[in-house]
Amino acid sequence: MLQASVTTRCDQMLKRGVERKEIVRALGEVFRAHGYEGASLTLITEATGLGKGSLYHLFPGGKEQMASEVLAEIDAWFELNIYSPLREASDSARAIAAMIAGVDEYFHSGDRICLVGLVALGASRDTFAASVDGYFARWQVALAAVLRRSGLSKGQAQRRAEDALLTIQGALVLARARSDAGIFRRAMSDLTKRLLAPAE
Amino acid sequence: MLQASVTTRCDQMLKRGVERKEIVRALGEVFRAHGYEGASLTLITEATGLGKGSLYHLFPGGKEQMASEVLAEIDAWFELNIYSPLREASDSARAIAAMIAGVDEYFHSGDRICLVGLVALGASRDTFAASVDGYFARWQVALAAVLRRSGLSKGQAQRRAEDALLTIQGALVLARARSDAGIFRRAMSDLTKRLLAPAE
DNA sequence: GACTCTCTGTACCGATCGGTACAATCTCCG
DNA sequence: CGGAGATTGTACCGATCGGTACAGAGAGTC
DSSP states (O other), rough: HHHHHHHHHHHHHHHHHHHHHHHHHHHHHHHHHHHHHHOOOHHHHHHHHOHHHHHHOOOOOHHHHHHHHHHHHHHHHIIIIIIHHHHOSSSSHHHHHHHHHHHHTTTTTTOOOOOOHHHHHHHGGGGGGHHHHHHHHHHHHHHHHHHHTTTOHHHHHHHHHHHHHHHHHHHHHHHHHHHHHHHHHHHHHHHEEEHSSSOO | OOOHHHHHHHHHHHHHHHHHHHHHHHHHHHHHHHHHHOOOOOHHHHHHHOOHHHHHHHHHHHHHHHHHHHHHHHHHHEEEEHHHHHHHOHHHHHHHHHHHHHHHHHGGGTTSHHHHHHHHHHHGGGGGGGHHHHHHHHHHHHHHHHHHTTTTTHHHHHHHHHHHHHHHHHHHHHHHHTOOOOHHHHHHHHHHHHHOOOOO
């Protein structure tokens, strides 16, 4: 019966892991929709279907822990789907196209907001400064490496990667402000061309 | 004594107008620093030096009126210092350079945030949707007109103006996120070149 | 000085905030 | 089934939220 016991426990752990991931995802949507300050415990309980008891059992650190786990999960997603492919890419053009495709998917072609950007602008920025900075820093380094391999100088690569990140953020802001996802799509299309352009 | 009376009233009105402008400016800083939801009445009374009584006497509509007056004031500033010069410009290159200089001044070279962008991303977006959209729409139209006069096609001019707005917003987000005003300065420099470039 | 009207400080309102306490319940195990 | 530990709903906490009521201070007019 030992085997059964172990299996059961593994299943449980796995299930818990999955559930927690699901919860963190739901939390992310709440923070995205209402910001860190605006995401009240009431909204959070509604979005997750969890009472305060469960919530504080799962996240003893309260809202702050919830938000930082959400940021960590975002980071993990980008690490897996964006940074890592960028780092390991051999074909620069293909890697950049894949990055843009990934970004387009993640942000639902401009319908979805960047939570990291939102936090960066808000009052809670200082609390999560390290996560926010790390998110963009790692992205820039990974993208710059690809650009460098495609023949750009170090400075050019860094500058062009910076331009890419800023364009994505700006496109999300403007698309949201004007309720026009077309802005995001056009910006991503232009950005691809700009990233792929030969060194100046 | 009629003259004196009138003069006194005018002075008073003027003084009130100035004071109100000063108050709205202070309100703007609070909203910028804490967002619409985060700007509590306590913070507002501290920033303005006005008690609740005065505040609700001046702004019977409460926080919402305060915020919309702040947005209106921002709009007026841009109308005067950015949109209008853009519309009346004869020298496109000079007009664009002036716009970038104005933007750099307004945003303190990246140290200051765009309140309109912040509102656009936040939960209060719907409340102020018209102001937010109008701000960007008018800017884009004015800038596109200049670009059109400089020889670009209508579509190209619109697209390039869109790119300019999005770049400014993105630069502000990224500069804030990474606590590096240099990002904003570099972006503005690049943007100027991009705007001035000949038609593709 | 008395009247009027604008302005302001303060006390107060119900609602909600993030967070805690804890008993009840559920789940797994022997 | 019985015990142990994880999980949960609910009542409750003090603080603060945005907003209101109102008495009184202040200033301009006669």
